[in-house]
Amino acid sequence: MIVGIEGAVEHKEPTLVHLNVSGLIYEVFISLQTYGAIREPRVKLHTSHIIREDAQLLFGFFEKSEKVLFERLIKINGVGPKVAQAICSTFTPAQFGQVIAASDIAQLKRVPGIGPKSAGRILVELAGFDIELTAGHAAVPAASGEAAQALESLGFKKEEVAKALAKCESTETSALVKEALKLLQKL
Known part of the structure; x- marks a missing residue:
C-alpha cells in the first residue's frame, strides 16, 4: 500500500500530476484543491492507493484532512473514487464539514455525479463526521x-x-x- 509520495513534478493538469520519484514516474490523480496547492517543483502528497481488477489507481492529497475525507467517502455504497474526488474538488474538508453539519442537500447536489438520492445517503452515512473535518x-x-x-x-x-x-x-x-x-x- 502506497500511503505517500514525494517527487519532482514532471507534468501537472487539474485532475492529475506526474511525479518523478528517482527516475520512476507515477501518475497521481488529484483534486482541484490539491492542484491549486502544488506550486513548487517538488511536492509531497498523502496518497490513497486503490487496487482494482483492471487498474491500480493512486489518488494524491496535499492536506491529510482531504485524504481522510476521500477515504471516508469511498466507503459509502454508491460513492466511488471519481465522485469522492469531485467532492474534494468542490469543497475543502472544512467546507464539507459545514455541509454535513447543516445537512445541506442543495450544496451537495452541486457536485457533478451526485443527485438527490446520493446526496441524502452521503449525509446520513457521514452524520457526525463533520466534527473531524472542521477540527x-x-x-x-x-x-x-x-x-x-x-x-x-x-x-x-x-x-x-x-x-x-x-x-x-x-x-x-x-x-x-x-x-x-x-x-x-x-x-
Missing part, C-alpha cells in the same frame, strides 16, 4: 474519530456522540472519551 489540526480528527467509535460501541447514538464530542476540548482519545462520557451521562 483545527490533524491529531484531533483522529482522536475524535476513535473516541466516537468507542462511544458508539458502548451503545450511544451517533448524533448524541457527535454533539458531546463537539463540546469536548481534549485532544487525546482517552481524555475525549472520559469528557464525552460525563456529558452523555447528563443527557
